């Protein structure tokens with residue numbers, strides 16, 4: 001597996017190839033079969049991966065706390081809601097929820113654990129969402145996450161080697177480049 005420190009740099013070098021692969025999958029992949037492949041790779045790769053040694057997702061994003069979690073989270077930290085907000089959060093203008101004051105997330109601990117423990121937001125527990133359905137509809141966010149998450153990066157690289165997608169080759173890349181240059 002690629003090192004968490006290198007994943008952004010290496011994924012960016014593959015940006016063109018990854019966007020071409022997305023275009024290929026949109027045109028040729030069966031959505032249900034694709035979900036099965038992505039979900040299987042998610043299970044296999046995360047089974048052997050220690051996320052506490054990475055935590056790129058907690059370093060690259062602000063923590064996002066839904067309004068309905070405020071009371072539960074404050075109680076978990078033995079604070080009242082006002083103090084919890086004062087210490088850690090500010091209003092997220094875009095979504096109406098709260099986000100942490102800083103990035104890396106303020107709840108990230110030096111040992112890679114989360115100060116909120118099992119109370120951490122659902123969106124954190126579910127990241128990077130590669131065990132969900134309709135991954136064809138979420139390819140753009142998968143490509144973005146490949147710059148953050150070593151497991152997502154690896155899932156995409158393994159899919160490129162899948163025999164069902166062997167038509168994703170140099171010829172396809174050439175056609176993709178020509179198509180893109182016509183759009184410029």
Ligand code: SF4
Pocket residue numbers: 004049050051052054055056057058127128148149150151152
């Ligand atoms: S989910 Fe991905 S980015 Fe987050 S800690 Fe695990 S491997 Fe790293």
Ligand code: SF4
Pocket residue numbers: 057058061062063064105106107108109113114115116120121124125
């Ligand atoms: S709330 Fe916890 S799990 Fe979520 S980003 Fe912050 S440190 Fe990571």
